[in-house]
Amino acid sequence: MSTILVAKEVTKQFGEHTALNNVSLEIPKNSIYGLLGPNGAGKTTLIRIINQITYPDKGAIFFEGEPLQPHHIAKIGYLPEERGLYKGMKVGEQCLYLAQLKGLSKTDAKQRLKYWFDKLDIGDWWNRKVQELSKGMAQKIQFIVTVLHQPKLLIFDEPFSGFDPINANIIKEEILLLKEEGASIIFSTHRMESVEELCEHIALIHKSEKILDGKLSDIKKSFKKNIFEMTLGTDNADFVNQELQAKFQILSSSYCTIEKELNFTILLPQNDSGEFFTYIASKARINRFVEQIPTVSDIFIQTIENKNNNA
Amino acid sequence: MHKLLLIIKREYLAKVRNKSFIIMTFLSPLLMVGMVLLIAYLVSLNESETRVITILNESQFFENDFKSTKGVSYLNFKNISLSAAKDSTASLGYYGLLYIPKEKSLKTVSKASYFYSKDGPNAEVIGTLEKAFQEKLLQEKLIDLGVSEQQFSEIGSRFEMHTESFSGEQNLKGITMIKAFIGGAFGYLIMMFIIIYGGFVMRSVIEEKTSRIIEVIISSVKPFQLMLGKILGTSLAGITQFAIWIVSASLLLLVVFLVFDVNVGMDYVDANMETMKNVSPLPASEEMIQLYITELLKINWGTLICFFIVYFMLGYLIYSSIYAAIGAAVDNETDTQQFILPIIMPLMLAIYVGFFSVFDNPHGPIAVGFSLFPLTSPIVMLMRLPSGIGEGGVPLWQVITSIVLLIVTFIGIVRLAAKIYRVGILMYGKKPSYKELYKWLKY
Numbered sequence: 001m002s003t004i005l006v007a008k009e010v011t012k013q014f015g016e017h018t019a020l021n022n023v024s025l026e027i028p029k030n031s032i033y034g035l036l037g038p039n040g041a042g043k044t045t046l047i048r049i050i051n052q053i054t055y056p057d058k059g060a061i062f063f064e065g066e067p068l069q070p071h072h073i074a075k076i077g078y079l080p081e082e083r084g085l086y087k088g089m090k091v092g093e094q095c096l097y098l099a100q101l102k103g104l105s106k107t108d109a110k111q112r113l114k115y116w117f118d119k120l121d122i123g124d125w126w127n128r129k130v131q132e133l134s135k136g137m138a139q140k141i142q143f144i145v146t147v148l149h150q151p152k153l154l155i156f157d158e159p160f161s162g163f164d165p166i167n168a169n170i171i172k173e174e175i176l177l178l179k180e181e182g183a184s185i186i187f188s189t190h191r192m193e194s195v196e197e198l199c200e201h202i203a204l205i206h207k208s209e210k211i212l213d214g215k216l217s218d219i220k221k222s223f224k225k226n227i228f229e230m231t232l233g234t235d236n237a238d239f240v241n242q243e244l245q246a247k248f249q250i251l252s253s254s255y256c257t258i259e260k261e262l263n264f265t266i267l268l269p270q271n272d273s274g275e276f277f278t279y280i281a282s283k284a285r286i287n288r289f290v291e292q293i294p295t296v297s298d299i300f301i302q303t304i305e306n307k308n309n310n311a
Numbered sequence: 312m313h314k315l316l317l318i319i320k321r322e323y324l325a326k327v328r329n330k331s332f333i334i335m336t337f338l339s340p341l342l343m344v345g346m347v348l349l350i351a352y353l354v355s356l357n358e359s360e361t362r363v364i365t366i367l368n369e370s371q372f373f374e375n376d377f378k379s380t381k382g383v384s385y386l387n388f389k390n391i392s393l394s395a396a397k398d399s400t401a402s403l404g405y406y407g408l409l410y411i412p413k414e415k416s417l418k419t420v421s422k423a424s425y426f427y428s429k430d431g432p433n434a435e436v437i438g439t440l441e442k443a444f445q446e447k448l449l450q451e452k453l454i455d456l457g458v459s460e461q462q463f464s465e466i467g468s469r470f471e472m473h474t475e476s477f478s479g480e481q482n483l484k485g486i487t488m489i490k491a492f493i494g495g496a497f498g499y500l501i502m503m504f505i506i507i508y509g510g511f512v513m514r515s516v517i518e519e520k521t522s523r524i525i526e527v528i529i530s531s532v533k534p535f536q537l538m539l540g541k542i543l544g545t546s547l548a549g550i551t552q553f554a555i556w557i558v559s560a561s562l563l564l565l566v567v568f569l570v571f572d573v574n575v576g577m578d579y580v581d582a583n584m585e586t587m588k589n590v591s592p593l594p595a596s597e598e599m600i601q602l603y604i605t606e607l608l609k610i611n612w613g614t615l616i617c618f619f620i621v622y623f624m625l626g627y628l629i630y631s632s633i634y635a636a637i638g639a640a641v642d643n644e645t646d647t648q649q650f651i652l653p654i655i656m657p658l659m660l661a662i663y664v665g666f667f668s669v670f671d672n673p674h675g676p677i678a679v680g681f682s683l684f685p686l687t688s689p690i691v692m693l694m695r696l697p698s699g700i701g702e703g704g705v706p707l708w709q710v711i712t713s714i715v716l717l718i719v720t721f722i723g724i725v726r727l728a729a730k731i732y733r734v735g736i737l738m739y740g741k742k743p744s745y746k747e748l749y750k751w752l753k754y
Contacts, residue, residue: 015750051530053737070533078530084523089325100317101531142527 004029004153004184005050010059012045019045020056021208027153027186027201032179034199034216035188036300041205043188044081047155050186051078063153074103077151081158081188083142085130092126095145102149109148116144120170135162143171147178154178155186160194172198192297202296204303212303216296223299226270227251227292232262234284243283248276261287314532315540322544326511327551336552340560344567362406362436367396369413370420376443377409383436397427407432409440417451486606490697491670493610497619498665498690501626502658508549508627509634509654512542513647516638516736525736534733542631610697618696618710625717626689629724630654636728639735640743640751661687669694679709685720688713727752 005027012020020042027033037043048054050061052073061068063075085094092113099109117123120140130138139162147154156175160168175198179185187199195202195216203213212219234240237255241262244250253264262284268276280286294302326332366377367388377385386405388396393410400408407428414420421444426432453463516538519525528537637650661681668677673695682692682705692713698704734751735743743751 015753048737053526053529053534073531076530078527080526080530082523082526084527086325086518086524087522088329097317097321098527098531101314101528103531145527 002029003027004064005186006062006065007046007050008060008062010046010049010056010061012042012049012054012056018208020049022059023205023208023210024059025203025210025213027184029184030179030182031200032175032185032187032198034195034202034296035186035205036190036192036195036202036296037205038304039190042208043205044157046205047078047080047157047186047188050153050155051076074149075152077102077146077149077154079142079146079154079156079159081161083139085138085141087129087131089130090126091128091130091133091141094130095141095148098145099148104149112148112150113144116148120144136164136167139163140167140171143174147174151183153184153186155188157188158190159187160189160191192295192300195296204300206304206307211307212299219299220293223294223302224291226268227265228268229265229288229290229292230263230280230286231288232264232280232284233260233287234262235260236284237262240283247279265292315536315543318532318537318540319544319547322515322541323547325515326545326548332548332552336555337559340556340563343556343560344563347564348567362433364407364409364436365396365400365403365405366409366411367391367393368411370411371413372417372420372447373411373443376447377440380439383439400427401429406436417448421448486603488670489603489607490610491665491673491694493607494615494694494697495662495665495670497615497693499662501623501689501693502662504546504549504553504623505627505630505658506655508545509631511545511549512631513634513638514644515541515545516635516732517641517644517647520639520642520736529736534736535729538632538635538729538732542628542635546627546631611699614700615696619693621714622689622693622717625714625721629685629717629721630658632725632728636731636735639732640738640748641735657686658690661690665691665694673698674705683709683713683716685713685716688717 003026005025007023007025010020010023011018023042023046025046035043035046045054049056050068052068052070063069063072066072089097095113096106096109099113100106104112114123117126122137122140125133125137125141130141133141143159146156154175159171159175163171172194175185175187187195189195199216201214202216202219204211232240237260241253241255241264244253244264244266249267251265251267253262255262266276360382362383363386364377364383365386365388379385383406388399391399396408396410407426410425410427411420412423414423424444426437426440450460450463454460519528633654637647637654640650641647664677664681664687668675668681669691672678678691678695681687682695692705692710695705696710700707700710730752731748
């Protein structure tokens with residue numbers, strides 16, 4: 001797996017306060033990387049270090065293998081959480097200015113802006129002043145400005161805040177498309193469901209430290225507890241239930257008399273479901289059988305709680 | 312470099328296109344000219360007013376001692392009572408009544424004389440009357456002592472000290488003051504520019520913070536570049552505005568003078584020249600004025616303007632970077648007060664020290680001290696410089712020291728300001744204390 005960005009033992013202090021403590025990350029190329037963590041954990045500080053807005057006290061950042069340097073700015077697109085535009089400036093002029101600051105020539109910038117304005121169907125905004133736009137409209141402009149210079153690495157900090165569901169979906173599609181086209185994306189958010197949908201890798205930062213990272217599917221696997229949900233069709237529910245309770249670890253159970261179904265969750269011993277299946281197949285009909293997979297939200301809360309308990 | 316130019320261009324255009332900026336640019340010269348016209352009008356009103364004073368003289372003295380002048384004319388009452396004289400003076404609307412009673416001697420007459428008027432009389436009018444009495448008394452005393460009237464009229468000769476410098480050049484009295492005044496005008500210009508456009512820089516930084524665009528920009532350019540671009544862009548806009556003001560105001564004034572034929576200034580000079588001719592037995596005053604003019608032309612204007620530019624640039628950069636740092640540290644303009652005062656203080660100090668100390672003694676210890684101290688030197692040094700560099704003027708070492716100090720301070724302050732700026736622009740929601748600003752320097 002090749003990486004676009006590597007952070008090595010990055011530490012950053014603000015006076016007495018440690019914002020990042022020995023954080024190392026590897027962001028793979030051409031994937032969406034979720035940077036998660038509660039408020040004040042140090043995500044924004046890390047993102048600012050990647051954008052060379054602030055500098056680490058210790059440790060280093062490597063962009064495509066090279067130590068991070070000012071010229072890399074042109075290869076990074078950053079949509080900050082605290083974002084805005086000059087209110088009194090016209091939309092087109094403002095986009096041109098911001099694009100040129102990223103190193104695009106004026107003609108290039110114009111061409112690409114036209115493409116994006118057409119794509120997001122906002123061509124007639126060019127000569128309007130920003131103060132006439134709604135918040136969602138301004139967000140669209142900011143999104144365009146972030147991706148306009150076709151950066152290899154895109155950093156989105158809470159990209160969906162301020163969007164209505166329809167526009168949020170448009171932006172989500174655009175982000176996925178950018179990934180298809182080869183961009184690597186760091187995605188920082190509190191909204192776990194969007195992480196679930198988009199991210200292939202995640203890292204969890206808590207109290208200035210990285211406490212978890214890796215491929216999302218691997219993490220989920222490691223958080224599985226071998227708990228299954230099962231629905232059995234049986235006329236003899238009481239008896240089955242009693243036997244199950246005696247033989248296996250049943251966490252909860254309920255009986256639905258109308259459907260004649262017994263619902264229960266069961267903790268199966270690792271690598272040993274054979275005994276259970278041979279038993280259950282002889283007793284009842286299996287209507288449903290699902291493994292309980294933890295959501296990102298569960299993992300998030302559980303990891304942080306564990307961390308707090310251990311500390 | 313390319314990015315810096317982009318920022319300067321944007322800041323300049325944003326400022327110049329601003330509606331209130333445009334309005335102020337074109338309205339201010341009109342206001343200025345309007346004010347000059349108003350003052351001229353008021354002065355001319357005052358001048359054209361003639362006060363009529365009635366005199367009821369019952370004594371044998373003061374036959375022709377009150378001569379009408381431009382502002383005051385006299386009217387004599389004869390053979391009426393004091394109360395009748397008072398009544399008619401009041402009913403005719405005249406300025407006042409001078410009553411000189413009948414007494415034995417001039418001394419007792421003088422003591423018993425009164426001036427009646429509607430309300431407190433003008434000091435100038437009273438002065439004129441008093442002078443007439445004093446002269447009469449003096450004359451009488453001298454005649455008593457055996458001085459004839461002819462001799463008396465020859466007494467009033469005036470004397471004026473001739474001055475020369477050690478190297479033999481003729482010194483003109485008051486020329487140091489005039490020179491300091493010219494320098495003071497330059498210094499004042501710098502102060503005004505710093506206060507007006509430094510404030511603009513600060514507001515534009517605050518605007519970037521409140522609109523939250525700052526982090527977007529800062530991910531493309533270095534904070535220092537942005538700060539510098541802002542300062543330069545705003546000052547270019549300021550220079551544009553100043554240039555428009557100066558050109559349009561002088562054109563307007565010219566037009567106004569031509570059209571309305573307002574020649575207050577000329578009148579004043581003429582009048583002064585006449586009085587000077589009358590009172591002074593010294594070389595004719597025109598020659599004198601010529602001397603002043605040549606002396607002023609002798610000021611090395613080229614050097615002066617060069618130094619003005621140097622001190623202006625350095626002074627403005629120092630102060631406006633402090634303004635930028637303040638703008639970065641706060642969230643809104645109301646929080647800036649506690650930080651602004653310490654900036655304005657040295658500027659005010661410079662102006663006042665300049666006017667009170669440099670005018671009197673341009674090369675005294677106070678003037679030297681303040682013209683070396685970097686926060687006041689741009690203003691105070693400019694007040695001293697019109698008297699030249701080297702002998703008779705500002706010693707060369709002082710000029711060099713002050714510029715070196717200014718450059719060192721400039722580098723130091725801009726670096727500190729840039730640090731505060733860098734941290735401050737990303738801090739939202741709280742008003743920092745001085746202690747916190749100090750902490751930011753170490754981030």
